[in-house]
Amino acid sequence: MIWLWGGLVTLLAGVVLTPLVRAWARGRGMVAQPRVDRWHRQPTALMGGVAIYAAFVIGVISFGSVLPGGGALILGGGTLLFIAGLVDDYLNIKPPIKLVIQVVVAAVVVYFGRRLPWTGYEAVNVFITIFWLVGITNAINLLDNMDGLAGGVTVISCAFLTITFLLNGQTAEALLPALVGGAALGFLVYNFNPASIFMGDSGSMFLGFMLGAMALLSDYDRTRNVGTVLLTPLLILMIPILDTCIVTVTRKLSGRPVSQGGRDHSSHRLVALGIPERRAVVLLYALAAASGLIALLVRGTKIDVMLPVVAVYTLVMLFIGLYLGKVQIYEGGERRPNNTTLNALADFSYKRRVFEILLDVVLVVVAYNGAYLLRFDGGAPPAQMDILLRSLPLVIAIQMLCFLVLGVYQGLWRYAGLSDLIVIAKSVGVGVAASAGVIFAMYGLAIPSKAVFMLDALLLIFLMGASRVSFRLLRTVIVGHAEVRPHARPVVIYGAGDGGELLLREILNNAELQFTPVGFVDDDGRKAGKLIHGFRIYQSREWEDLMRRHQVRDVLVSSSKVPDTRLDQLREMGFNLWRMSIRIEMEPSLESVLPKAGAM
Numbered sequence: 001m002i003w004l005w006g007g008l009v010t011l012l013a014g015v016v017l018t019p020l021v022r023a024w025a026r027g028r029g030m031v032a033q034p035r036v037d038r039w040h041r042q043p044t045a046l047m048g049g050v051a052i053y054a055a056f057v058i059g060v061i062s063f064g065s066v067l068p069g070g071g072a073l074i075l076g077g078g079t080l081l082f083i084a085g086l087v088d089d090y091l092n093i094k095p096p097i098k099l100v101i102q103v104v105v106a107a108v109v110v111y112f113g114r115r116l117p118w119t120g121y122e123a124v125n126v127f128i129t130i131f132w133l134v135g136i137t138n139a140i141n142l143l144d145n146m147d148g149l150a151g152g153v154t155v156i157s158c159a160f161l162t163i164t165f166l167l168n169g170q171t172a173e174a175l176l177p178a179l180v181g182g183a184a185l186g187f188l189v190y191n192f193n194p195a196s197i198f199m200g201d202s203g204s205m206f207l208g209f210m211l212g213a214m215a216l217l218s219d220y221d222r223t224r225n226v227g228t229v230l231l232t233p234l235l236i237l238m239i240p241i242l243d244t245c246i247v248t249v250t251r252k253l254s255g256r257p258v259s260q261g262g263r264d265h266s267s268h269r270l271v272a273l274g275i276p277e278r279r280a281v282v283l284l285y286a287l288a289a290a291s292g293l294i295a296l297l298v299r300g301t302k303i304d305v306m307l308p309v310v311a312v313y314t315l316v317m318l319f320i321g322l323y324l325g326k327v328q329i330y331e332g333g334e335r336r337p338n339n340t341t342l343n344a345l346a347d348f349s350y351k352r353r354v355f356e357i358l359l360d361v362v363l364v365v366v367a368y369n370g371a372y373l374l375r376f377d378g379g380a381p382p383a384q385m386d387i388l389l390r391s392l393p394l395v396i397a398i399q400m401l402c403f404l405v406l407g408v409y410q411g412l413w414r415y416a417g418l419s420d421l422i423v424i425a426k427s428v429g430v431g432v433a434a435s436a437g438v439i440f441a442m443y444g445l446a447i448p449s450k451a452v453f454m455l456d457a458l459l460l461i462f463l464m465g466a467s468r469v470s471f472r473l474l475r476t477v478i479v480g481h482a483e484v485r486p487h488a489r490p491v492v493i494y495g496a497g498d499g500g501e502l503l504l505r506e507i508l509n510n511a512e513l514q515f516t517p518v519g520f521v522d523d524d525g526r527k528a529g530k531l532i533h534g535f536r537i538y539q540s541r542e543w544e545d546l547m548r549r550h551q552v553r554d555v556l557v558s559s560s561k562v563p564d565t566r567l568d569q570l571r572e573m574g575f576n577l578w579r580m581s582i583r584i585e586m587e588p589s590l591e592s593v594l595p596k597a598g599a600m
Contacts, residue, residue: 003162003174006063007182013055014186021051022190022197030089032198044195046089048187049203053082055183063179068172073112074213077105081137081209085202098205099134105209106133114216116233132233133212139240140208142247144199146267148192149281151199153239153288154184154207160236160292161214167299173217180210193278211237235295235310239288242266242317246325269327287320305378308370311362312463319470356409357400363463364399368392371455387439387448395435399460402431411468424464432457490552491515494570495559496522496530496537503558504533518550523566543573554578 025031025045032044060067060075067075084101087093107130115129144150158181165174184207190196199207215233234241243266250264263272270280294313298306372380372388380388403409406427411420436453466473491507493500500520507515519536521543522528528539538546546552555575557567567577 002063002066003166003171003178006059006175007162007178009062010055010059010179010182011186013058014051014183015189016186017054018048018051018187018190018197021045021047021054025197042194045197046200047202048191048197048199049082049085049089049201049206051197052183052187052199052203053079053206055186056179059179059182063175066172066175068170068176068217070112070114070217071173071176073109073114074176074210074217077109077213078206078210080105082202082206085200085205088205089200089202098201099138102134102137102205102209103130106130106137109133109213109216114213116216129216132215133209135244136212136237136240137205137208139237139244140211141201141204142265143240143243144204145263145265146193146277146281147195148188149267149284150204150207151184151188151191152281152285154211155181155188156285156288156292157181157211157236158184158214160295161211161233163292163296164218164232164236164299167296168218170217173214176210176217177214180207180214193281208240232295232299235291235298235313238291238317239266239284242321246321250325266321266324269324272327287317291317305373308366308373311366315359315362315467319467323470359467360403360408360464361396361400363460363467364396365392367460367463368395368456370459371452372449374455374459375449375452383447384449384452387443391435391439391442394438398435398438399428399431402427402434406430408464420468421461421465424468425461428457428460428464432460488514488516489554490518490550491554491556492518492538492546492550492552493520493556493558494522494562495557496520496524496527496532497559500558501532503556504535508533515554515556518546518552521546521555523562543570543575547574 022045025047030046032046034042081102084093084098088098110126110129110133115125116132117125118128119125140150140154143153158177161177162174162181165171165177187197187199187203191199212233215237218232246266246269247264256264267277267280267284270283271277275283291313294309298309369388369392372384376384407423408427411423432453435456436448436450439448493503500522504517504520507517517535519538520527520532521538521540523540525539527537530537553574553576555570556578570577
């Protein structure tokens, strides 16, 4: 239990030292002022990294006699990057210089024998390990963009690293992440929204390097499945990796320097969707915890079980990244880079058809493999495994041809609905039937399992259907009813019929319409209190309450059956009236329909 006592000591040290450092920083004028490209709104003390490092050192001094082999080397590298970050906090070192320092420190750690054995080639492992250490260091550095985010993710990651070491039987190694996690948690008490102190580069570079380096301590020989342990650090640190990918790709595609700060991280994009800052941070905490749990769940599992689980989870994270990457952060849209290759990539990502085909290939493989796992309780007999491996290329070819011929690739994800799911089900059914026919012809009716093909069809329909509605599902789960748009006005739709439902869908799908729907109003009292796509239908007597409670001033009239006298009453109450045209677009002028309407 030495790891538990170590974590408690650094936690207590962090709680005591952080306010002292905060007072010292304020006294010396080391305060971050609000800026356009930063998120905080109040002057906030800097140098929180000093408290984190000092608390960690207290833990090392208290329990240094039981530090694991290699711990001193990692501590030395973390100290060098803490000093480099501290100098950067004072003098603003240029990004290339910081990068060179990180590479040098990582190379020294690798030179003394610490590396990730992810391949059978030592030279490749050296490169991967240096890239890993530098990448995780910068990932945490980039993640430090909203109150409590980097500190909280570090605490969660350290918790799962500690558990991983304990499951490996590495009790000495478990001490190191416990010390780091305790120090970060003590600082987080003052850093969670609204933060009274920031960690600065001294804290984020130290924590990032320590997280990356501690993964090198795992004993890969103490597990039945090396593959799951190799994936453990990737899964545990999935959130900083995901955030770094989003920032790097979107900045490159929009022509912005990757090293330049800005409000384009995953946390900022969640807030841009209308999620409060605290909830955005907590949501990323939850994703980090989910990644750690996945890492623990796949430990010790068979490779044929582990791969589908990790593949599905990776796809989920990919869709989350794509969804957040589409969120518009900067007013006026994203700039196009002056680079032909990047422009081609941007166009490729926009059209998405090639990505859709490649995704379906992965889904076919996952579903077919998953069907065997379910049928044979996680481990297919050798004869069935031989059928799986030999028939997989044929299944891929047949399914993809069926998808192409039967129209799967003619739909648009943005408008995917029941008709698209029917097309998917039909295509999958034909493809599975054709695949089964070929396989039975090859092996005979008695050898292949018939239940596999039933399970394959069900899994593939579910996976493909989920992928098509993923963006709409993410918007509903993460955001709620509708994403917040800059300068959008709250609006009520008058008429809860078919026209009103179509108008609501157009508002939700068309970002150019600067309206945020509040709900419907209908003169039919029987509809009151019911919901359309999650939006409530109000009674006609609730107009004044809508104006007062939701600040509604705009009304979208979806029905031509509304009498003119009723429209005159709404205008007299101060509402601006708009009418929907036959093409489900907003008319620029309503004078011919509503002579006295305002806000044309």
